[in-house]
Amino acid sequence: MVTILTKLRKKWNSLQWLLLLTYILVGVVPLVLFTNTIFRAMDGYFVEERKKELLGQANILSGKISANHYLYDDTKWKQFNEEISAASNQGNFRVLVLDSCGIVINDSSRQDVGKTYLVAEIIEALDNKDVANQQEDGTIYAAVSILDEHSNKIGVVFISARSDDVSTTVNEIRRQSNIVFVVIAFIVGILMYFMAKFFTEPLKKVLNIIIKMSEGHFDQRIDIKGLRHNEISDLALACNHMAEKLEQVETTRQNFVSNVSHELKTPLSSMKVLSESILLQNDAPKETYIEFLEDINSEIDRMTEIINDLLTLVKLDQKEVPIAFVETELNQLIKDTMKRMHPLADVKKIALTFIPLKEEIFADIDKTKFISAISNLIENAIKYTPEEGSITVTVDCDHQNAFLSISDTGIGIAEEEIGKIFERFYRVDKTRDRETGGTGLGLSITHSTILMHNGSIKVNSKEQEGTTFLVRIPLHQNV
């Protein structure tokens, strides 16, 4: 029972029913009020018209009575009666002719002759005022005085007409328009229902897909083929984009976990092999032990390096270490950084050149993070440039940005690999990288750091010719 009630409430709260309710409130209710007012006005109009008509008839009769001396001339009694009856039949009302004392002299229904009739309208007519009023029961009374040739009041023509005929006309119009109104309201209601369904159906589809996504089914897509181009199709499209992004994030996450496991498993396996080999050799010379332990030690170093890089990345991702921008002169900073790289370059006899800008360049940077990002790019350049190659670092700036380029004459990167080098654990040549000691995380860290500086990093490279990394950072950070 409760679930049925909740379902019903949900249904009534749904957009479809809200639209229908809006239609009833905005369309039907005002229309009902409007037609009611119209009919009331019509009713009043018809009553007024009927009053005018009755007064007209009473005036005609009054004129005839006066002109023909019906009230004094008994010889014309028959003619008088006929005149009264004809008027009554024609106009569908009752006619009473009264003398100046309010006594009924003639009555089209022949009921009240001789009786005294003193209703308000008759008294007013005797006061020489033509009057017509609708009574509480709907009957209309019209009274007009009869004047003789000397303008003396000699009586009153009193007409009593039921308003049924007026009401019948109005009611008939009302009945017919009510039928038309109900039919139209019903048809429009059905149309509204289907229109609301037409609008809400795609929304329901979008909602269903979002619910599935929230349950972890990121492969779900909304079919937008049948949808017209409007806000709903845009929403569906945005939803599909979101699903794609979520799917990418999920794949990246899975790849990352498997890469981490793989990267850590490799040094662990070699450590296992090394330690088992020592254990199997019962009385191996001390030098062999030292050699094996050195190998194990270098594997531990590698694992530490990977874990340190991972920690740096995670901290950068989670913005755990807050970025502290300090205005720093870039020429000097790069110069100092490169100084520390010279011993590495010298081992491979690589010429390390720095071309500074003549003017000083001040930029807002997080010194530690920025130095480690630039060091990583220079270290890579040294790592992937054969002996006796050359590396050139330049700095430049405009009004808004500082530009840095790190070019080498190294092995270069294949075109199809360029897009992937910023991915975590991505290494172009895995075997060589194990020799060079790379973790595949350095460029990811650099990329994250440059993004944190609201800058960008691009790569131009040609295999066997060399690589250039172009870094841009804004001079001023709006913190």
Ligand code: ADP
């Ligand atoms: P690694 O620690 O392996 O150097 P990085 O993330 O720093 O990891 O670099 C990713 C990959 O990009 C490297 O394995 C290498 O294949 C390629 N790479 C980076 N810099 C250069 C460069 N200057 N010249 C050629 N290849 C490069």
